[in-house]
Amino acid sequence: MLFKDQVDFVMQHIKKNKLRVFMTVLAATMGCAFLIVLASIGFGLQASMEEEILSSESVTKIEVRGGDAQFSAEEIAEIEAVENVQTVLKTTSMDAAVQSFFEDRDTFTALRLTDFSDYATIAEPLSEGTYPKSENEIVVGYHFGQTLLNEADRKLIEEKSKEAEAEGTYYDGKEEGYKGSLIGKEIELALSTNEHPDKLSERMTYTIVGVMPKPAYEWAIENNIFMMDEQREALENVYKQVVDNSETADFQLFYERFDIYAKSLEYVKPILEELRGKGYSEYSVTEQLDDLNVFFLVLKAGLVFVGTIAVLIASIGIFNTMTMAVTERTREIGVLKAIGASPKLIQRLFLMESIFIGVIGTVIAIVISYLVSFASNLLLPIVLEAATGEENFGNIQFSAIPWQLVVIAATISIGVAMISGLRPARKATKIEVMQALRQEL
Template sequence: MRLKDQFQFVRQNMKKNRTRMFMTILATAMSVAFLIVLASVGFGLHKSIVKETLERRLVTEIEVPGKEEPNNGFRQLTDEDISYFEEIDEVKAVTRRKTLQNYMFEVDDHQTNAQAIVAHMPSETKAGLELAEGRLPKSENEVVVGYHFVEDLRPNREVSEELYDEQGQIKEEFRYKEDLIGKKITMNVVKFEDGKEMIEPLEVTVVGIRQKPTKDWVYDSIVFVSEGVLKQVEEFTGTPRGMMKDPNNPDMELPDIPLDQYDQVNIYAKDMEAVKDITAVLEENNYPSYSVINELKDINVMFTIVKAGLIFIGTIAIIIASIGIYNTMTMAVTERAPDIGIMKAIGANPKTIKKIFLLESSYIGLVGAAIGTLVAYGISFIVNFGLPLIIKQAFGEEPPEGLIFSHIPYTLPIISFIICYLVTILSGLRPAQRATKVDVLQAMRREV
């Protein structure tokens, strides 16, 4: 019996019990849709968190806090380490910064507190530093300020509620209105001597303003100063990095910080694929590191477990639906006993008879899986569109921007089809085997 004839035989027999067949396919479709929609929640949340993680951090950035040495313990990084990092393959740039204290900066009749940082500007530029206005510093008394530095400038008066609006921002009428480029600003360095506060004003010129951060939650008000400014600060305070001694404990000992030691070192890879290789090289040489790849690795492991659990729960629904398939196929064997008897009487191979019933159960499973997949995509679209509106209206909360509640990757329907096909084959296997054992004489008398 040709395969074409087998399919035709199956279609003819299925038409005889359309209602029962429809209900069986419907139950299978519902179970597949349940599996896909349930698992899609795990895939959707996973995609949302990965997206948020990638947006919050530069994907090619690798933070290196220091080096672990067997005998000397953990130490900060120096120029020697920087040179080693720059020689690693696929490294685009290595930025290094020295952190100073927060200082009071004054310009005209406005002032603000901001953190001063000594940065290596060539490497910062190579890593992607961009300016909204102005240029990079060329002399030691020139500085670059963060985008929000000017927004923090407030009139030289005591801080009061009238200066700020409800969002905690300085009111428009009190903001600094002039162009900051080319302005001389005063950096007030403070130290305590004999219990008295002493202030040394250092005059610097603003030559550049950094580009506005791409993310709204990033607030950039730092001031990039030169090594020359750092030297002046240390000469006045007599302490490394301008650290302030406790006025109540003037004899306290401050740590000795070498001139070429850095507080923050970041490596920038040429592309995301190179991050993993660079991280591996760093770990081999006792440089602990942190990058977005490390964070994604933990996230992926956690969500792999969650998605596997959701798929397992969805599979239970398909197994429950398989009971209906088993019942349908058992009834089909009973009703078609005379046909089976005729087929065996004219010499049909038992394997052919078994194959016909397995084809029928496979048809139920695959058609149900196809319908269930289409329904699942529809439900996923409705959930992603409607659920944020429901949350907003019912609870008065605004869902995070870009949150994906349900995501169906192409692999999920494939997994569902495979699971559904295997379950339906197992469900039809026992009835198919029973069909091969039908007695010809009893079948001809319409009995099984």
């Protein structure tokens, strides 16, 4: 029998039992679609988290800290000598309370000292202004103006916070603060100890020449002040005004950190291993992504396993359908054997029917799954924003269906369909010719 004749034979019997075959295909479709949609949640959340991490961090960046607060000259030279490094950026933070004053407004912030010539080569473009060119010029964080408050602002924030708390929400104070441009404005800085924030040093005047880019995280408030590394000695002298000599004897005011930027992503792990072997404390977002991938691999495997159970339940319908098909066609099987059909041919005919059910169900399930995925990503953020009052759900991808998931689901669904039809197909090959021909129509 030619393959075309075999297909015609199968289709002829499927048409005779349209309703039964339709219900079986529907069960297979529901099982496969459930598997894909369920597993797509893991893929979608993983894609969202990876995108959020990578949008806020450079994948080639490695943070290095030493055993002490500051690096020795030998350690600095050793870090800078690491191969395949594009830029080594030193950032110094100050362990002191910093209060900024502008007109009738003030805010508490943190100081960062850096080499802007290196910083400009690896950082995102400033949202406004330029980098400092002289020691009395500074760059402020994106939300610095928002955190500059006067007494009227503080009262408004307190009132709005109470109203939001009564409604079960939270007010972030973004409507208050200084709203004008800070470029070219002079501010005054005063230092104090963390233990005695009210005891301020003399004020130092700086000019704002730039504003940092907006943080990738919506919840992040960036109001740090960045200034040239050459200001370190001046800051130390001013800080000594507010502490006793006994307090500064063993006190470490500055803490250094090196950010190493590899030439490309492929060099990140070799650099990490080299630094780790030399005893440095290091961190890279790639390690966070590795841990994230392991977690989501386990999660996706669990979701696929649960979805496979639904496919197995649907296979019961395929098994019943094929068993009934063999019973109803006993006489036809006898005729086929009588005219010389081999057991393999008979088995193949019934397997083709079960595979047909699996393939049709899988194709329809894939189409439905993509529609459900699209609708979920479109509608769920709207529903959650309406329910919670938050506006951050639009950045979350709730469902994603990569081609790998489609291949896995199709393989499981069609494979289960084939296995479900195997036993009835084998049963068909064991029917005796004479017994089948004696069966009454």
